[in-house]
Amino acid sequence: MSTLTLPRLALSAEFRTIVQRLLAVLALCIVLSVLSGAFLTVGNLVNVLRQAALIFLLASGLTLVILTAGLDLSIGANVGLSACLAGSVIQATGSPLLGAAVGLGSGCAIGLGNGLLVTVLRLPPFIATYGMLWVVHGLTYWFMAGATIHGFPPAFRALGSGYWLSVPIPVYLMFAFLAVGIGFARYTTWGQEIYAIGANPVAARLSGIPVNRRLVLVYTVSGAMAGLASLIFLARLNSAEGDIGEPLTLPAIAAVLIGGTSLFGGVGTVSGTLVGALILTLVLNGMNLLAIDANWQPLVTGVIVILAVSLDVLTHRGGSASR
């Protein structure tokens, strides 16, 4: 009660995080444009956005999962399998639509699997999705038998490498799904319920929220976004291999965390995740432009994650990093 006179405004706190992050992005841009002439060119900024788009699409679904205090380690593997399935379907049938459907479908299916493991079998998300990661990898390897699938119709490849008004298609997708994400999280009752589940699943359940169904939903959405990402990957690379997705898992998680979403659930925003993805991409892009040895990248990423989250905790927003 002693703190009753110190109001903590949940919304403003989230707002504050976003602002902090955007400032960080701005600072990064300034530094980079000073360091490298090549940075502040349209082409490069387009690159940054396009590379950020992929991470964001993965991370946006993951954000919802983490909002429920969950986790999905299988998204990378998911991208791999979905891409391979979609790719082979497109080659077999020549129909991008069918392929896309299959890609999204397998993404959803894997997500659904995670959801069921977490709800029906009540497994800790970390382990459930880690197990799923292995299963999915196994299926992928078995399905691909070491081959690669490549060469897709231009119509499909536009999804990844196409432009419209000299802006890459993935970037449009990124902003489209940013809008969808924000809309879903803030302006639907389901979004509200998901925040509540993250904040206190028991209370949510006893308030009549179908917790399990919502959890299955978020994991399925996360899987679907992985499926979508896999399509863009496919279209962009014009080929599919078993393990294309794996290098994306940790960056995606990092993007969510840098974006100010709390692992303990109930706190965070999709827009934050976009900014997180941008920060990551900017840094890596900068390192490439400055021809810094790629081996430094994991190190730098690690530092950023710690910095970002300590910032949140030190300007302690409610609930995050308690415990």
Next chain:
Amino acid sequence: MRRRLSVAVAAILAAGLSGAVRAEGEKIAVFTKNQTNPFFQAVRLGAENAARQMNATVLQYVPTKPDSIPEQMSQIDDVVVKKPDAIVFTPVDYKAMTPGVAKMNAANIPVVNITDRAEKGTFVTFVGSNDYQLGLQTGRYLLKALGGKGNIVILEGVRGVITNADRMRGFNDALKEFPNAKLLASQPGNYQRMQALQVMENLMQSYPQIDGVMAANDAMAMGALEALEGAKRTALVIGINGTKEAVEAIKAGKLLASGDYHGYTQGCLSVTAALRYLRKQSVPKEIILPVSIIDKSNYQPYDVAPEQRTCPKWDEMVKQ
């Protein structure tokens, strides 16, 4: 429940042992680095094919985590216990696998070293290509095509892997031969298409004019091509390995050329060599496959799925 699981495990293992007992003809254990690189798939297929022809059986060992050193170590432990008649071995790391090789030698199992030359250990023979020569000659090919001048970028493979080290030496020596060609940048794409794609995109930002790209493998070459297409720019690109995809790109006139790494042939010859050794036939100390560059003029024979390819005749490949 717990018991059911245990029983399941038990069943697998029992089966494992019985499986170990059965199987006719010589058993050859084939070690490759990962399940994702098509090159090793070609190696495996070649090995299978050769074994079938000489009615022996092949057991494939591939780390569940791509290129995992501890895992290949464990697989060696397990295989040594199982005592196959011979082993065809690609080290995931040419230095770090030394103890593993020692184990196989200690167990007196004849080992054929393939693709990456292991640092230490005794082998029946080494089957592989000369990465340095591959790098040198494909590099030359590109620079010749460019008329000996122009801005070049190199996409390196995984630093520290010997194949990459040798190919880089080759590329750079080729560049030395053409003083008018300028090396703009040399960055790792870790043999991966996506990384190569993004590295290329970024390089194109720093360098408005890129004439030639030397990629340490085909996957990266394809990545570079995608990046160029995306930016509506053109440059001559060469890769190494001669994968099916590369061959098709050459056919389509996108890729300039690819140095053949003879994955399938390596598979064939390594198993054949192992069997010849077991059957007391002569085997040379090393079988270095000639460097041949696949380009528009000669791609046809390569343009078939690995499944349909057949092993070349031993005597044609191996001059004694």
Next chain:
Amino acid sequence: MLVVLGAGFASSSTGFLDGANLANIGMQSTILLLLALPMTLIMLTEGIDLSMGAVLTLACVVLAAIAVKTGSVTLALAGALALGAAFGFANGALVAWLGLPPFVVTLGTLGIASGLALVTTGAQSITGVGDDVVYFYAGKLAGIPVPLVLGAAAYLAMHGLLYHTRFGTYVFALGGNREALRLAGVRVNAYLIGVYVLGGAMAGFAALLLTARMSAAHPTAAIGMEFDAIAAVAIGGTSFEKGNGWLFGTVLGVLLVGVLRNGLNLLAVPSSLQVAAIGVLIIAALVIESFKNT
């Protein structure tokens, strides 16, 4: 659970009269065990350490570098332990003093450690560590392979630490009721940091075996091993909450994974199916766990 799982191993081992193979399973599992044991303690404090695999890798690099330069195993090991402990301290300090979530902190240090491993070596493996190091994997002590001895010793030490010392008691309390521990006048942060330091140090120690095993240090050798360790701990029946866990279960978890891999290799099961099988094992074991708890 112990009984049934034990019975499970008994039955699954029936085919394995081959001592050499049993030794193999043990030796292959040792390195994972060395990570899983402290990981158990960390998870008992409701924490997690994602950096272990990377720290282990970096420790290998340091160890090998020193061993090559000085030829002294003691110095090399000291270096590896120091490095591990340092990372452990960094993790613990950030968790305890800044109150950052362990997952985040160790995800960060994971990046830092693996980055350093690559940068310092230029992604080259370091060879020529010498037989004194190799002895710790290949050697025998009174006819028993050294790794088995070390693994057993490590377990016994951990067991003693967890169940017979104040430190161990406080580990349970850190996860079960941290506030109570604080009110009991215990320097909570010190012990919390201690747990992570222990984890780092064990990773440093494991580096000795891993380097010995490869008679070299490779800058990506053990990346990702922490996930296997966490999985093993979870399979062993340690939960992520309230300091509810069991150290010997971790040993069983590690062995279960080891036995499975070994068996599948003997079967020459296609690698792709091996991968899937491991996933199924992890999930199945956890499902059984959850049935047990309800």
Next chain:
Amino acid sequence: MTAVAAAVGPAHGGEQAAPLFELRGITKSFPGVRALDAVSLEIRAGEVHVLLGENGAGKSSLMKVLCGAYLADQGEFFHRGEPVAIRSPADARTLGIAVIFQEFSLVPYLSVAQNIFLGREPRGKIPGSVDHKRMHARARELLDRLGLEVDTRALVHTLGVAQQQLVEIAKALSQEARILVLDEPTAALSERETERLFSIIQRLQSQGVAMIYISHRLAEVFRVGGRITVLRDGRKVGSLLPASTTPDELVSMMVGRKVDTSYARRYCESPGEVVLEVKGMGAVNGVSGVDLVVRAGEIVGLSGLVGSGRTEVARALFGADRVTAGEVRLLNRSREGGPDRAVRSGMALVPEKRKQEGLALIRSVADNILLASLKQIFPRGWFSPAKGIGVASERIRQLRIATPGPRQMVQFLSGGNQQKVVVAKWLSADAKLIIFDEPTLGIDVGAKEEIFALIDQLVQRGAAVLMISSELSEVVKVCDRAYVMRDKRVVGELARAELSETNLLRLAMHDA
């Protein structure tokens, strides 16, 4: 609590001698509030000193200062007349001060003995090691001293609440505690366990242990009663002896305004249609053969000792625990499925564990109020923050919830106001049947009355209420009828006329 005969003897130990412990002019401020304002207090050996006050009056702050969790801004402490300092929990312990908090400071997966000696484990020969034998032996002694016969090796999470509390006390005694602070000790105890506790308190008194007893239950206050000190808004209102005061006086001292504790609502003569009908219900959580009928406009009590299965019945009715036998009919439709179905069919539950089960503490007041009625307020599934805030503000006014605004995080509200938020949650959901589980647990008198008024409003509006309460007086005061439970089954029903604490207790304790 007339059934509870034995009254604990009055404080003994020389009034003339210097008090065992004394606080003078303790002041403690937090940004924006003065939690304690020059509070003075003296405790004598063998005395039970009752501390009364509403939530926010400063009781807990005072306790935290006393046990070293907070550092007082001003003020002095005297131990047997000697000035002393309390800067850390350690200081407090060395002075023999121990606090038994409401939520126990026990570690679930450690043994009883390990918990008792947490932080002070008897050392073994090897440095850092623990001498288990000695630890368990000493634990045994302590437990015997309290007459608690549990295995010292048992893991604490396997014990019941009452046992855990006694372990807490044993822990305190093991620290040679001379001053024991009991914060709401009977909150979660059944009548019988409360009895046990009082006799233990008595035993400790005779051993010269001084106790500070914090409680909201006035009746108890008089039973244990040595001196009574009342706090309000961080100030000491007065200190007096039970003999020389009355409940009403104490209450008015606490709340500052006169509250009518003998509040009686207009009982419901003509109940409406049957809302809830339960026949022979059994559930996974152990309850069996439960028959209940609740009609519109009724407040029906569900009484019985703690652990008699009242909460379990509530959970089963609500679908939180699976029903395995019999049937539950709501408005003549048989009700199945989980809590979500229950809510949709017009049920509501105000759970006992407010913080754990009722509220999303890190969410705003508005978010919590809207949680249960999102469907009703936003039927299409589109959520409008503005509209949400509007509805929430309405509820906040309606229930006079003390909060800076609808966006305030619930975790910063006082217990009473948090409870109001939980209730508010169900107002928009227009529930037909509302189950209150210990609605006034840990809530100060003022807020209690408001909650009761609220419940009354609900039934006036035609809802039916099932109210679980451990405080017999409440049941008698508020309910139109009451069912009594014992050993997980309903053992009797009392109509308004026969509704008395004695009858309730007799049924509950089956010496009928």
